[in-house]
Amino acid sequence: MDKQTVTIYDVAREADVSMATVSRVVNGNPNVKPATRKKVLDVIERLDYRPNAVARGLASKKTTTVGVIIPDVTNVYFSALARGIDDIAMMYKYNIILTNSDENGRKEVQVLNTLMAKQVDGIVFMGNDISEELRKEFERAKTPIVLAGCVDEKGDMPSVNIDYAAAVEEAVKNLIDRGNQRVAFISGSLDHPINRDYRLKGYKQALKKAGIRYDDKLVFETDYTYKAGQLLQPALQSVNATAAIVGDDELAAGVMNGVTDAGLSVPDDFEIITSNDTKLTEMVRPKMSSITQPLYDIGAVAMRLLTKLMNNEQVDEKTILLPYGLMKRDSTN
Amino acid sequence: MDKQTVTIYDVAREADVSMATVSRVVNGNPNVKPATRKKVLDVIERLDYRPNAVARGLASKKTTTVGVIIPDVTNVYFSALARGIDDIAMMYKYNIILTNSDENGRKEVQVLNTLMAKQVDGIVFMGNDISEELRKEFERAKTPIVLAGCVDEKGDMPSVNIDYAAAVEEAVKNLIDRGNQRVAFISGSLDHPINRDYRLKGYKQALKKAGIRYDDKLVFETDYTYKAGQLLQPALQSVNATAAIVGDDELAAGVMNGVTDAGLSVPDDFEIITSNDTKLTEMVRPKMSSITQPLYDIGAVAMRLLTKLMNNEQVDEKTILLPYGLMKRDSTN
DNA sequence: CATCAATATGAAAACGTTTTCAATTTGATT
């Protein structure tokens, strides 16, 4: 009934060697005579011995597990990053402990502590904001942490992103160039640095270069949800917006459907550019033009960076910006 | 530089008690005199002691971690289940190690073994098929395993699903009742029991009850991808299908867009019912009618069931069927 | 064949907890 586990000690006894030797062959240490290695391997096979990773973790102080804090796996943007993270993690023999934070500061702190208690070798953090409390926890953590799709206000943590300001600026310029004088800026909370310090900045910059006066009535701060976007239509109409740059694809889909459901035509009456280029952009009609981001790669590169940090390898640049683009689809002319 | 960790031993020394007592207060064991408890708690606070979960896992043979095998986090259907799993896991103080399997049998087996090596207390498995090899691994695992959104051919593993056959039958009947004589059946591989033994069976049953002859030209076996669905349009037209029951929402979105992009009208020329009721159904236009499944709940209930199994609690029913429904939206008349 | 360096091995000490069992203290009851 009880799990009759076979331990390294059993193998050692059967193979008539010491535990140390078994450990060596299991870990591929070359200092083992081929004959001994074979003998041990045979016993391992015969006994169906599987090393206990927990014991290993205790002894070696390495768990080959990394923590991943994600706002919500259900969100296409984040799950794309998560996939990149997991693939690279697996490639380097790590597993990931995945936890949803709902962007809730308290939950984030708590989850971080659990992960540290579990002795993860590193952490990838995704989220739109880093609360002061969380930052403090990050600082006292001895474990390497990298941010993915998440900007660090103070700019000192390893991170992987695109240049959101430049991307938004380019997108907005694109809309203005086609004659849109009143371009709405729709994003999540402006408390989030990514929105306040990057996207909005790019937006303003584009207006400025085009000689258009900034009008804060055109700035919409909302939830990152489909529903929230859909409900925005009347407000957009009331400020005479003819186009919008939107910070999230689900949100953008909501905006677009709100607009079309109200009888307007996208892109003829209203143009939309969204920000994350998830597969959702291709599934809605019209297909949404978008800033393109290498989502999978952001996760993958973040994880790769983390492996280097965990290995104490020299890393040249801790703040990585990946290239972005602009993909024209059918929500713009 | 090296992590200067404070251990239970440090606390014991400072508080002038034994490790055993510290362990007791940390674990909320009631057999500790209040005064002692306070003394220990104070030292813990002062030293900022954090129990090492790995050591704890080794000593107690419990890791409070469960493994989750998922085909692809990026898939809305599965990520919805995953979210339910994680929430309940967290509620019961478990963490989840999440690994993508890509439905690749070899990878599944390998991942399962890694999870077992890491001594997870339980496993939730999602996937469309259980290969023979995998089944064998499942059987020799001493760890409880539950299937979520995944039918077990042999019917002996704990699982949480809906009654796919009945749901599909009802959906197809719905289409037939509105006059559709040629209803296409579009799903993923028919090698998967869920398609072959349940959905297709429900489909045939509905035809039979309506007195319509089964025509295998109307059965389309394809990938669960948007693209695959989109490319199906010519084939659908060539067999004069006027409606379809589709096994996956992304796939269905592809089918629908393929049809509309070809100039046909949904639902007037072609009706569609999809199967998973993910949020995607609301985002496309027309919105897709769907079999409704309590996705989040399937994950949640599966995890809850797992907690019972892990605790050796009595469970009355190991094969759980959750209620389904039919949601009429705009892809049907 | 003596010597020395390299190569293989093993003994035992970590790693940081939980848990068992016995010992001690406490408090209530005569």
Next chain:
DNA sequence: AATCAAATTGAAAACGTTTTCATATTGATG
């Protein structure tokens, strides 16, 4: 005051590895 049960505590043995250090063993070299 004596007794006994219950409540608290501590010592030490797990848990299953890795790793250090010393010891054998081997092979090459002069």
